[in-house]
Amino acid sequence: MNFKTLDQIDFAGKTALVRVDINVPFENGQVSDFTRIDAVLPTIRDIAAAGGKVVLLAHFGRPKGKVVPEMSLRQVQPALEARLGQPVAFAEDCIGKPAKDAVSALKPGEVLLLENTRFHAGEEKNDKMLAAGLAALGDVYVNDAFSAAHRAHASTEGIAKLLPSCAGRLMEAELTALDAALGNPQRPVVAVVGGAKVSTKLDLLGNLITKVDALVIGGGMANTFLAAMGQPVGTSLCEHDLADTAREIITKAKAVGCKLVLPVDLVVAREFKAHADHQIVTECPADAMILDAGPASVEQIADIFSGSRTLIWNGPLGAFELEPFDTATNSAARKAAELTRAGTLVSVAGGGDTVAALNRAGAAQDFTYISTAGGAFLEWMEGKELPGVAALEAE
Numbered sequence: 001m002n003f004k005t006l007d008q009i010d011f012a013g014k015t016a017l018v019r020v021d022i023n024v025p026f027e028n029g030q031v032s033d034f035t036r037i038d039a040v041l042p043t044i045r046d047i048a049a050a051g052g053k054v055v056l057l058a059h060f061g062r063p064k065g066k067v068v069p070e071m072s073l074r075q076v077q078p079a080l081e082a083r084l085g086q087p088v089a090f091a092e093d094c095i096g097k098p099a100k101d102a103v104s105a106l107k108p109g110e111v112l113l114l115e116n117t118r119f120h121a122g123e124e125k126n127d128k129m130l131a132a133g134l135a136a137l138g139d140v141y142v143n144d145a146f147s148a149a150h151r152a153h154a155s156t157e158g159i160a161k162l163l164p165s166c167a168g169r170l171m172e173a174e175l176t177a178l179d180a181a182l183g184n185p186q187r188p189v190v191a192v193v194g195g196a197k198v199s200t201k202l203d204l205l206g207n208l209i210t211k212v213d214a215l216v217i218g219g220g221m222a223n224t225f226l227a228a229m230g231q232p233v234g235t236s237l238c239e240h241d242l243a244d245t246a247r248e249i250i251t252k253a254k255a256v257g258c259k260l261v262l263p264v265d266l267v268v269a270r271e272f273k274a275h276a277d278h279q280i281v282t283e284c285p286a287d288a289m290i291l292d293a294g295p296a297s298v299e300q301i302a303d304i305f306s307g308s309r310t311l312i313w314n315g316p317l318g319a320f321e322l323e324p325f326d327t328a329t330n331s332a333a334r335k336a337a338e339l340t341r342a343g344t345l346v347s348v349a350g351g352g353d354t355v356a357a358l359n360r361a362g363a364a365q366d367f368t369y370i371s372t373a374g375g376a377f378l379e380w381m382e383g384k385e386l387p388g389v390a391a392l393e394a395e
């Protein structure tokens with residue numbers, strides 16, 4: 001990885017355009033989760049402390065190129081001020097006179113939030129004019145929105161080509177953690193891929209088998225693999241039409257020396273609901289569905305974790321929202337947390353339901369790194385180039 005960080009830029013007296021992800025959830029008119037806001041505070045504070053003027057660029061919701069008052073970032077301004085502990089000015093447009101006037105009024109150490117970049121159709125089209133309009137407002141571009149880096153938008157990619165650019169603290173932390181997990185990991189590396197369907201994670205599986213030493217497949221997608229190997233799956237969630245694809249993945253994994261790990265025992269029930277009557281079996285009955293991996297499978301996974309130096313995890317091992325079918329996910333997550341605490345495992349997780357599943361297990365805080373980025377984390381795990389990151393590296 002080759003990108004500049006905040007430490008390599010002199011911000012004194014300069015205006016820094018900082019792309020952040022503060023697309024926070026609201027409940028009853030109030031921000032209901034501050035995670036994303038808190039995550040960008042170190043970058044804002046460091047630039048302000050270095051005497052820079054901080055101008056925040058961000059999107060909010062999906063206004064699709066129109067001004068939608070319900071998606072105004074003005075609503076996020078009070079929460080940002082409260083978490084930051086200093087005033088945050090606001091401009092009613094991210095380009096043009098309102099933005100220019102607000103930037104001119106800024107003094108070193110002060111912070112300005114610009115209106116939703118997606119109110120302009122040019123944002124998602126990576127329009128050169130919009131990127132130029134944004135770039136005209138400042139001296140330096142800082143990207144701290146890893147979660148938006150898989151999109152080539154004017155505020156994530158186009159602008160980076162027009163100004164000296166660097167990664168913010170959150171972006172730097174994400175990229176460092178991801179590099180330690182898949183770029184230059186300590187081996188052996190084990191990946192856990194769970195979740196509902198193989199079809200949504202084909203690229204992920206294809207990339208991982210070439211990079212990791214063991215790949216644990218769990219959740220609904222394991223059923224597709226079991227069925228492809230001729231095992232009964234009853235009424236389980238299963239993509240029978242992907243049997244050939246699953247067999248190809250098995251063959252390819254063998255060829256490249258990646259150990260594929262599938263459940264050796266199963267927790268089955270007749271209903272998809274919490275506390276449904278359930279059994280532990282090695283073969284799924286015709287009228288039952290697989291909802292979790294069994295205890296022997298968990299033991300096998302724990303052994304693999306113990307023999308690994310690096311773990312990368314996406315997706316639950318079972319229907320984790322329904323007790324007790326969260327057992328395998330919880331046990332494996334706690335084992336990973338324990339090994340991480342002991343210093344023998346570097347553990348990185350992210351994407352979709354994974355963060356929720358690890359939080360439920362009470363394991364998230366012990367992981368080495370939990371990525372809060374959904375789509376960007378998955379695309380990175382798939383081995384795809386992220387335009388927002390590539391633009392920083394091209395500097």
Ligand code: AMP
Pocket residue numbers: 194195196197200218219220221237290291292314315316317318319320321352353354
């Ligand atoms: P994903 O979004 O692909 O990571 O999938 C997560 C979803 O997969 C969660 O809602 C889980 O409940 C679901 N899931 C995991 N294992 C199973 C299973 N064996 N049967 C049905 N759904 C499952």
